[in-house]
Each structure stands twice: as structure tokens, then as C-alpha cells.
Amino acid sequence: MRIGIVGTGAMARALGGAWVRAGHEVLVGGRDAGRAAGAAGDAGGARWGGVGQAVAHGRDAVLLALPHRAAPAVAGAHARALAGRTVVDCSNPVAEGFALATGRGPSAAERIAAAAPGARVVKAFNLCHASVWDLRPPVFDGRALAVPLCGDDDRALATVAALVRDTGCEPLTAGPLERAHLLEAAAALLIGLWVGQGADAQAIAPPLAHAGPHGAPHA
Numbered sequence: 001m002r003i004g005i006v007g008t009g010a011m012a013r014a015l016g017g018a019w020v021r022a023g024h025e026v027l028v029g030g031r032d033a034g035r036a037a038g039a040a041g042d043a044g045g046a047r048w049g050g051v052g053q054a055v056a057h058g059r060d061a062v063l064l065a066l067p068h069r070a071a072p073a074v075a076g077a078h079a080r081a082l083a084g085r086t087v088v089d090c091s092n093p094v095a096e097g098f099a100l101a102t103g104r105g106p107s108a109a110e111r112i113a114a115a116a117p118g119a120r121v122v123k124a125f126n127l128c129h130a131s132v133w134d135l136r137p138p139v140f141d142g143r144a145l146a147v148p149l150c151g152d153d154d155r156a157l158a159t160v161a162a163l164v165r166d167t168g169c170e171p172l173t174a175g176p177l178e179r180a181h182l183l184e185a186a187a188a189l190l191i192g193l194w195v196g197q198g199a200d201a202q203a204i205a206p207p208l209a210h211a212g213p214h215g216a217p218h219a
Contacts, residue, residue: 001025001163004058006051006074007065008035010130011090015063015167016043018133022166029054052078061086061159068093068101068108076115083118086156088163090125093184098192100185107181109150120156123180124149124164126187137168148174148183 001024005012008030016026016039026046030036033050040048047057055062055078062082064071068091075082089109095101102108109123124147125133132138138145147164149171151157161171174183193201205211 001060001159002057003027003060003163004029004054004056004062005039005046005065006030006054006062008032008039009065011125011133012063012065013039013042014130014133015065015090015125016040016046018167019163020044020046021136024166025057027054027057029057052081055081055085058085061088061163063088063090064112065090067091068111071108072111072115075112075119079116079118082116085119086153086159087112087116087119087121088125088160089121089123089180092126092187092191094188094191098188098196100181100188102181102184107177107184109177109180109184113177120151120153121177122149122151122153122156122160123177123183124160126183127190133167135168139168145169146172148172150174150177150180150183152177 003019003024003026005016005028012028016028020026020043026043027049028036028040028043028046029049029051036048040046062085066074071091089112091108093101093108109121113121147169149157149160164171190201193199
């Protein structure tokens, strides 16, 4: 696939590296040429360029590896080029005190979709620190990590599911884009437990066999 990554931080480097290793054509773009070149090099030899070049290159998928406040403006500025493209949002709108910065409003992913209404936005990769995507592969106690996806377009979801598998993880359908706020809230909860308390947040959910009838919790 041809994948454009907008952003030059840790998520761009880690996910870009995983996709380069999987054989994809990756271009990392940012406003600062030096940072873009450095991120591309850290990703294992990806190409680099500006933001517009990353969007243009991402024929199959564009990852917005940006802070949640910046992503809608960037998406809006490139809305025409993003029309029809699969756009992946991995941001976490987590504010001070591990609260949702979006409050009771639209999720960060929905704000990107509103800014670029022709884009096929998928929320994914937001529940783990960038260091997880550097693992080869992210397998814990013999079980591959599951990555929940929220989106409205079946083709876009299939594309992102394939990219998840290319990281060594398993995609998990979590519903339409309107449920992206649940993934973002889950991230706020988990980060608060991990960072705020040093707790083993993985221990909060029982195995599926003990999750109630048909896998549903008891009321």
C-alpha cells in the first residue's frame, strides 16, 4: 500500500516503521523538513516530505499522527485531497486530570470527519503508547494485541484492519465512527490508571469465558 503519515512524532515513527517492515511505501510528512527526514529515517527508510506530499502519497491510507487539537485543521486544509481516502486518527484528547478534552462534544475522530467530509475516517491505534508498536510483534503472554476500530466505511475498515495485521496485531470491529468517543474515553481511563496510579489496567477485564452469558456483562 501507499501510506502517507502526517506528523513526525513517536506514533509516526513507530507505526511507519512497522508498515515499512511489512513492505508498504510510506512517506512521512511534516511542516519541519528536518523532523520529517528524521522520523522517516527512524521508520526504517521511509520517504519524507511536506504535509501536502504525505496526503498526496497516501493513496491507500493517510495516518494523522497529530495532536487532537491540530488534526481537524490539517484535515480541513487538505479536505479536497483527502476526499475518498482512508484517514486513520490515532489521537487521544486527554486533558489534565485524565479527562476527555472533548467533553460531551463530538469525538476527536468525528471532528476530523466534519473538517474533511469526503474522507473515510477510522479511529484506531489510540489505546497504546508508541513503544508498543516498536515491538516485533506486540504479543503478550502468547496472545497478539487486539486493536479496536471505529468507522463507517467498510472498505476503509478493511484497509485499516489489514494495516493492523501488518503490525502483528488483530483488528477488532468496535462499531461506527459515532462510537469513537468510547475508544477515546477508554484511553483516558487507561492512561489515568497506568500513569496516574501505576496500576495494571489490563487486569480490569475478565477473560471472555467469565464475561457473562454470550460474552455480555451481567446487568
